[in-house]
Amino acid sequence: MSTTAPAGSVEPADLASAYGAPVSAGADGRGRAPLRTVGTPVALVVACWLLYLWVQAQTVDSIEARVLNREVIQASVIEHLQLVAVSTVLVVAIAVPLGALLTRPFARPAVPLAIGVANMAQSVPSLGVIVVLALLWGVGFKYAVVALVLYAFLPVLRNTMVGLQQVDPAVIEAARGQGMGRRAVLMRIELPLAVPVILAGVRTAVVINVGTATIAVLTNAGGLGEIIYAGIVHGRAVVLIAGSVMTAVLAVAVDYLAGLAERVLSPRGL
Amino acid sequence: MTGPTFWEYVQQNQVKLWTLTQQHLVITLVALAVGAVVGIALGVLAYRVRQLRGGIIGTAGLILTIPSLALYALLVGLLGLGALPVVVALAMYSLLPIVRNTVAGLAGVSPAVVEAAQGQGMGSWRRLLRIQLPLAWPVILTGVRVSAVLIVGIAALGAIVNGPGLGVLILDGLRRVGSPVALNMALAGTLGVVLLGVALDLAFLGLGRFTISRGLRG
Amino acid sequence: MADDMIRLEGLCKRFPGQHAPAVEGLSLRVPAGRIAVLVGPSGCGKTTTMRMVNRIIEPDTGRIYLDGQDVTARDADQLRRQIGYVIQQVGLFPHLTVAQNVSTVPRMLKWDKARTRRRVDEMLDLMGLDPARYRDRYPKALSGGERQRVGVARALCADPPVMLMDEPFGAIDPINRDRLQNEFLRLQAELRKTILFVTHDIDEAIKMGDRIAILRERSEVVQYDTPANILAAPADDFVRDFLGGRRTLRRLGLARLGPEELRPWPVVDQDGTPGAALEQLRAADVPAVLVADRTGRPVRWADATALERATSLRGIGHAVPGVRLHAPLADVLDALLAGQAPGVAVADGDGRHVGVVDLPALVQAAGRMHEPSDERSGGRGEVHS
Numbered sequence: 001m002s003t004t005a006p007a008g009s010v011e012p013a014d015l016a017s018a019y020g021a022p023v024s025a026g027a028d029g030r031g032r033a034p035l036r037t038v039g040t041p042v043a044l045v046v047a048c049w050l051l052y053l054w055v056q057a058q059t060v061d062s063i064e065a066r067v068l069n070r071e072v073i074q075a076s077v078i079e080h081l082q083l084v085a086v087s088t089v090l091v092v093a094i095a096v097p098l099g100a101l102l103t104r105p106f107a108r109p110a111v112p113l114a115i116g117v118a119n120m121a122q123s124v125p126s127l128g129v130i131v132v133l134a135l136l137w138g139v140g141f142k143y144a145v146v147a148l149v150l151y152a153f154l155p156v157l158r159n160t161m162v163g164l165q166q167v168d169p170a171v172i173e174a175a176r177g178q179g180m181g182r183r184a185v186l187m188r189i190e191l192p193l194a195v196p197v198i199l200a201g202v203r204t205a206v207v208i209n210v211g212t213a214t215i216a217v218l219t220n221a222g223g224l225g226e227i228i229y230a231g232i233v234h235g236r237a238v239v240l241i242a243g244s245v246m247t248a249v250l251a252v253a254v255d256y257l258a259g260l261a262e263r264v265l266s267p268r269g270l
Numbered sequence: 271m272t273g274p275t276f277w278e279y280v281q282q283n284q285v286k287l288w289t290l291t292q293q294h295l296v297i298t299l300v301a302l303a304v305g306a307v308v309g310i311a312l313g314v315l316a317y318r319v320r321q322l323r324g325g326i327i328g329t330a331g332l333i334l335t336i337p338s339l340a341l342y343a344l345l346v347g348l349l350g351l352g353a354l355p356v357v358v359a360l361a362m363y364s365l366l367p368i369v370r371n372t373v374a375g376l377a378g379v380s381p382a383v384v385e386a387a388q389g390q391g392m393g394s395w396r397r398l399l400r401i402q403l404p405l406a407w408p409v410i411l412t413g414v415r416v417s418a419v420l421i422v423g424i425a426a427l428g429a430i431v432n433g434p435g436l437g438v439l440i441l442d443g444l445r446r447v448g449s450p451v452a453l454n455m456a457l458a459g460t461l462g463v464v465l466l467g468v469a470l471d472l473a474f475l476g477l478g479r480f481t482i483s484r485g486l487r488g
Numbered sequence: 489m490a491d492d493m494i495r496l497e498g499l500c501k502r503f504p505g506q507h508a509p510a511v512e513g514l515s516l517r518v519p520a521g522r523i524a525v526l527v528g529p530s531g532c533g534k535t536t537t538m539r540m541v542n543r544i545i546e547p548d549t550g551r552i553y554l555d556g557q558d559v560t561a562r563d564a565d566q567l568r569r570q571i572g573y574v575i576q577q578v579g580l581f582p583h584l585t586v587a588q589n590v591s592t593v594p595r596m597l598k599w600d601k602a603r604t605r606r607r608v609d610e611m612l613d614l615m616g617l618d619p620a621r622y623r624d625r626y627p628k629a630l631s632g633g634e635r636q637r638v639g640v641a642r643a644l645c646a647d648p649p650v651m652l653m654d655e656p657f658g659a660i661d662p663i664n665r666d667r668l669q670n671e672f673l674r675l676q677a678e679l680r681k682t683i684l685f686v687t688h689d690i691d692e693a694i695k696m697g698d699r700i701a702i703l704r705e706r707s708e709v710v711q712y713d714t715p716a717n718i719l720a721a722p723a724d725d726f727v728r729d730f731l732g733g734r735r736t737l738r739r740l741g742l743a744r745l746g747p748e749e750l751r752p753w754p755v756v757d758q759d760g761t762p763g764a765a766l767e768q769l770r771a772a773d774v775p776a777v778l779v780a781d782r783t784g785r786p787v788r789w790a791d792a793t794a795l796e797r798a799t800s801l802r803g804i805g806h807a808v809p810g811v812r813l814h815a816p817l818a819d820v821l822d823a824l825l826a827g828q829a830p831g832v833a834v835a836d837g838d839g840r841h842v843g844v845v846d847l848p849a850l851v852q853a854a855g856r857m858h859e860p861s862d863e864r865s866g867g868r869g870e871v872h873s
Binding site: 120121124126127128129131132135136210212213214215218224229231232237240243244248 | 335341342343346420423424426452456460
C-alpha cells in the first residue's frame with residue numbers, strides 16, 4: 001500500500017489505516033462484530049450518563065455554569081457536526097474525482113509523486129494548518145472548513161487511488177473486452193470495486209475532521225473545542241473533563257456510525 | 271509584507287528554533303519508547319491469547335479516534351499541565367500501529383520455523399525472544415516508524431496544555447495575529463514538525479538496516 | 489473468400505520502447521464456424537495477435553475483416569459487443585451476481601428485461617449451471633470451473649458470431665480442464681461459432697482446433713493446417729520440436745478406428761464345449777477365442793491352456809476389453825495394453841459386436857496415418873494455406 005513500507009509488513013500500517021476501522025480489519029474481531037454493534041452505543045450512553053451524574057455531584061461556580069448548560073452544549077455539538085459534515089462532503093467531492101483522474105493512464109507518472117506527498121504530509125500538525133490558514137486568510141467557520149478539508153484530503157485521495165489500483169486488471173480487461181467504454185468501466189466496475197477502500201478513507205477523514213474541528217476553537221469557529229478550551233483557560237477541571245469526555249464520546253459515536261455506513265454501503269459480493 | 275522574510279526570520283531565531291526542535295524530538299522519542307515497550311508487550315499478549323486480541327486492538331483503535339485536544343485535556347485533569355500529559359497521550363496514540371504490526375509480524379512467522387525451534391527443545395519464552403520476535407522485527411519496526419510520524423504531528427498540539435516543542439511557536443504566532451512575524455512563527459513551527467517527521471521516518475528506515483537480521487533483508 | 493469469418497491481413501504491432509515488433513505482418517483466415525488455435529512458445533505474440541482482433545490492442549498497420557467487413561476503424565466498443573471474449577483469469581465482476589455478469593452485453597445493447605432474463609437462464613442452462621441455484625450468487629461463491637463456465641456464458645450471451653478465447657482453461661486443474669474442453673466442444677458442435685483460441689499447450693491445440701496456426705517469434709505463422717496434417721507432416725524443425733516427441737502417439741488420439749482395421753475372429757457360445765472351442769481356435773490359428781454370452785456379445789477371452797483344462801466355457805479366461813467403432817486409436821491401444829488380451833472387441837454404434845482389432849492391425853492403421861489428408865480426422869475442414 002504505502003510506497004515506503006517494506007515488503008514485509010503484513011497489514012500495511014500507515015496513517016490512513018492507523019485511524020481506520022481496526023476491529024473490522026484483519027482476522028480478529030469477526031465473531032465479535034455483533035457484540036460491538038450493540039456494545040458501542042450502550043457504552044457511549046453509559047459514559048454520558050456517568051458524566052452527567054458526576055457533574056451534577058460537583059458544586060458548580062458561575063464560570064462553570066456559563067459553559068456547562070444545555071444551550072451552550074447543544075450549540076457546540078451542532079457547530080461541531082456542521083464543521084465535520086461540510087468539510088467531509090467537500091473532501092469526498094474533491095478527492096474522489098481527483099483520485100480517479102490520477103489513476104487514469106495518462107496521469108500514471110504523477111502517482112508516485114502524489115503518494116509520496118501523501119506519506120510526507122502524515123506528520124503535518126493539524127494545529128499548524130489551522131493557525132497558518134487563519135493568519136493567511138482570516139478566522140471563522142468558512143476558513144476552518146478550508147483547513148479541515150486540506151487536512152483530511154489526503155487519506156481520501158490516497159485510498160481512492162489505492163482502491164482503484166487494486167482492482168484486478170483481468171476484470172478491467174474483461175469489461176473492456178465485452179465492449180464497455182472507459183467511462184463505463186470506471187463508473188460501473190472500477191469505482192464500485194474500490195468503494196470499500198474509499199469508504200475506509202472517508203471514515204478516516206471523518207475521524208480526523210472530528211479531531212481537527214476541536215482545534216477550530218482557536219480560530220473562532222466554535223465546536224466542542226470551545227468547552228475544553230474554556231476549561232483550560234479558566235483552569236476549571238470540571239469543564240475540562242466534561243468537554244473532553246463529550247468530545248471523545250462524539251468522536252467515537254461518529255466513527256461508529258461511519259463504520260456502520262461503511263458496512264452498509266460496500267457492495268455485496270466483495 | 272513589511273516584516274522580515276521567512277528565511278531572515280529563521281536565521282535570526284536559529285537558537286530558539288533549534289531548542290524547540292530538540293524539545294519536540296525528545297517528547298516524541300520518550301513517548302515512542304514508552305509506546306513501543308507497552309505496544310510490543312500488548313501485541314505479544316494479543317497474539318498469544320486469541321480471546322484478548324479483538325479487545326486489545328479495538329481499544330488501541332478507540333484511543334486513536336479520540337481527538338487529541340480531548341485526550342490532552344482529560345490527562346491534564348488527572349496529571350496537571352505541562353509535558354507529562356503530552357507524553358502520556360502521545361504514548362497512547364502510538365499504540366495501535368505498534369500493537370497491530372506486532373500481531374501481524376508474529377502471525378507472519380512461518381509455523382515450520384517455530385515448530386523447528388520447539389523441536390530443538392526451545393521453551394516458549396526462548397522461542398519468542400530468539401526466534402519469533404527477531405523474525406517479526408521488520409514488521410514491528412514499520413509499526414514503530416508509522417507511530418513516530420503520527421505522533422510527531424500530534425505533539426505540536428501539546429502546546430495548548432503548556433507542553434514543550436514546536437507547537438509553542440505555532441501558538442505564539444496565533445497570539446501575535448496582526449504582527450508581521452506571526453505567520454513566520456506559525457510557518458516555521460509547522461514546517462519544523464514536517465521536517466522532523468521526515469527525518470524520523472528516514473532514521474527509522476536506517477535503524478532497520480542495523481537491527482534487521484541480514485538474512486531477512488532483500 | 490466469403491466463407492472466412494475472420495480475416496487478418498498484414499497485422500503489425502510494435503510496442504513503444506521495444507526494439508522488435510511483437511507482431512510482424514500476420515495474415516490469417518478462419519472459416520466460419522471453425523475453431524482456429526494460435527499456439528506457440530510464450531512471448532511469440534499469440535495473445536497480442538488475438539487482442540488485435542477486438543482491438544484491445546490497436547494494430548499499427550494491417551486490416552481486420554469480420555464476415556467480409558473491414559472493422560479496423562470501427563468503434564472499438566461497438567465492435568467488442570459483437571465478439572465474445574474469454575480470458576484465462578475469467579475476470580468476472582466480483583461486485584455483480586452471476587446473472588448480472590452474464591447479462592453484461594445485453595444490458596449495454598439495451599435488450600428488454602424479460603428477454604435478457606430468459607437469455608441469461610438459457611445460457612446458464614447451456615453451461616450446465618442450474619439458473620435457480622446460480623443466478624443470484626456472487627463470483628466468490630463459485631469454484632474455478634464454475635467461474636470459467638460463467639465467463640463463457642457471459643461471452644456467449646448476446647450470441648456473437650465470433651469468439652476470442654485466451655487460454656480459457658489454463659488456470660483449471662487437469663481433470664476439470666478435460667471436462668470443460670469436452671463440454672465446450674459439444675457446445676460448439678451446436679453453436680458453430682467462429683473461434684480464435686490461444687494456448688501454449690500443443691495437446692490442447694490438437695484437441696480443440698479444427699486448424700492450428702503454429703507461431704514463432706513476432707507471430708510468424710510457421711504452419712497453419714488441420715491438427716492431423718500438422719502431426720503427419722510438420723513444416724520444419726521448429727514445428728517438429730514444438731510438437732515434441734510422441735508425435736505418433738498424439739496422432740493416435742486424432743485418428744479413428746475404421747472398419748478396415750477389423751479382423752474376423754472366432755466366437756464360441758458359452759454353452760458350447762471346450763473341445764469344440766479348441767478346435768475352432770486351432771482352425772483359425774489364433775492365440776485365443778472369444779466366448780459370447782447368451783445375447784451373442786463376447787465377454788471372455790479363452791486361450792488354449794484354459795480351454796484344455798476347462799469343463800465348461802462359463803466364466804473361463806479373462807474379461808474382454810471393448811471399444812466402439814470410430815474410437816480414437818489411442819483408446820484402442822490403451823484397451824489393448826490394459827486388457828492383456830490378444831485383441832479388443834469392437835462394437836458398432838448399437839453395441840453389436842462387429843469384429844476384433846489386434847496389435848498388428850493397429851500398427852497397420854497407424855502406418856496409414858502417414859499420408860496427409862484432410863478427411864481422416866473426422867471431417868474437420870478442408871486444407872487451407
